[in-house]
Amino acid sequence: MSVLEEAQKIAKEFEISDECLNDCVDHFIWATEHGLRHHTDLGMPMIPTFVTKIPTGKEKGVFLASDLGGTNFRVCSVTLNGDSTYSLNQEKSSVPKELMVGSCKDFFDYLASQVEAFLRKHHGEHFVEDDGVSKAPFGDPFKMGFTFSFPVDQTSLNKGKLIRWTKGFDIKDAVGKDIVEEFQAALHSRKLPVHVAALVNDTVGTLMSRSYTKAESGRTLVGCIFGTGTNGAYSEKIKTIPKFDAAAHPEITDKIMVINTEWGSFDNRLNHIPNTRFDTALNERTPNPGYHMFEKRISGMFLGELLRLVLVELRDKGVLFKGLSATKKALDTEWSLDTSVPSRIDGDQSSDLSQTAKVVEDFLGYSSVPKEELEAIKLLAHAIGRRSATLSAVPLAGLILHTNALEKFEGEIDIGADGSVVEFYPNFEKMVREALRKTRLGTEGEKRVTIGLARDGSGVGAALCALVA
């Protein structure tokens, strides 16, 4: 077989039939309802977040927010103007790899050091001359919303124990600890005037911020992330969360509560979502094999590695990179490709595939790759991206159907989304919509869905959660 035929054969394995798609949606609805009833290890966690109000757009004040997403740590201060608008200062750093697998203390001290640097730069008024040389922090504490996008067992708005790491983190002595306590202790030891008032999942922040900015024109049903990982949040009446001990919180029984679904863990048993030998190989290389199996087919951390595994198979078969030698070891290095690689290849509009050739040269170190081989690579990148987008429609359709939103609400059903994959992967939303039309939503339902980027999701959303506190 030619390289193109080989690639087509593999691309087929990444296709999702309408039947499979709808089976996944049905199972997603079941898993949602199951997770609201039962605490589960392998199923969807459906975590109550203690956020009991969705913003109206009228909120006001200055708050700090920090966001640990997976790839970056951001610190920002947010001014909410009370009219659905805000302004924001922020600084971003990428978490050093060694700290992602080091000790809990070193890790939180790193986060605190970034908060300190931010405050010194943007809120110098909170520092006074100490010894004539250096400046020490002082003043009334800022309320901070801390966006921490890993599964935690939350017991109040600012208390939550880490259940497990995902997305390549593996700080063993942090598992089981209260994340806010650890962060607050690190901030205290630097004497910073910061009170961590809310522990926020990024999906919740996205839901909050989209609701704040969209308040004028409708309601936001779901906040979701397609970035390093994937996850989503929506709100549920407290009365319809059987596993939540409402009697222990009488002050909120009548309210709604935002639920962090942790949908990355949907169908960890692989009874419904598709599986290829590449998925199996990838899963074995992760620190959490058997968990977040849905996420491992969708999100930014994984799509580049999937492509690498596919290309390695074709190279080893002798049909790809025939007679060529590479100036880089990337093709044989695990996790060497991030999702910007399939993303840029899939987005290649040139007739001579010069963009694909450039990405292949820059990232894999192969030059003068024949056009047929470039075509094969592009086809495979597209197949992986398309499967990701198709699967991404499953939880969106699932939550719209679970909440009866099509019947319950008139007009548009809004989804706030954040993350580099939904923002930058070519035609991601278009492919999600194509899949939505094939579900029970149909063309009519899909038309009513709006998907909007909530760019500062975690910053503004976390500030809004701190305000609620």
Ligand code: ADP
């Ligand atoms: P986080 O999840 O840490 O908040 P992002 O939303 O920026 O951060 O997502 C980072 C992920 O996005 C990485 O895993 C990376 O593979 C992926 N990514 C980076 N650039 C692109 C791109 N151009 N297209 C698609 N995905 C990308």
Ligand code: MG
């Ligand atoms: Mg993020």
